[in-house]
């Protein structure tokens with residue numbers, strides 16, 4: 719595979735920005751990649767691949783070790799674009815990519831994950847968190863995107879993590895938005 723993936727991602731980002739596609743920002747991609755490297759993540763689950771920008775970023779980081787990515791997308795157009803982009807970036811063989819509604823397929827999956835990235839419909843964020851909770855390994859990291867800009871769609875999530883005493887922090891990544899990082903306890 720001779721393609722320069724970082725340049726490929728730059729190109730995709732410019733194209734998608736011009737087309738108003740809500741990919742994570744470059745700063746967020748850098749931050750999350752650093753988290754993956756630091757935590758030595760091996761099994762990653764993503765809800766909402768869109769056209770694959772975040773997924774390819776994760777794949778570039780995780781392929782340095784033994785790893786596995788599952789990503790789910792329910793828009794056919796986005797799913798097909800991501801498939802093309804995974805092929806071009808040379809990562810398609812190593813990503814399990816489901817064209818499915820995450821709310822329906824997640825209960826059917828048997829794998830456990832040490833990193834879960836929730837970036838689907840914002841008002842469903844609490845629902846996604848509850849669905850993936852038992853799929854997260856002890857000490858897993860769960861990251862929920864866009865929690866500042868779209869907090870008004872996620873009030874139930876904010877209330878839930880406080881009420882359930884779930885270890886979490888909200889970090890502003892850039893001027894655009896931030897993420898909620900949740901650490902699952904060991905029991």
Ligand SMILES: C[S@@+](CC[C@H](N)C(=O)[O-])C[C@H]1O[C@@H](n2cnc3c(N)ncnc32)[C@H](O)[C@@H]1O
Pocket residue numbers: 740741742765766767768769770771772773790791792793796818819820821837838839
């Ligand atoms: C913010 S975009 C994801 C951006 C992507 N993670 C990135 O940074 O490159 C959200 C995506 O989640 C998808 N989505 C939303 N709800 C979903 C669900 N229940 N199941 C599967 N995909 C979903 C949408 O179709 C959309 O493409």
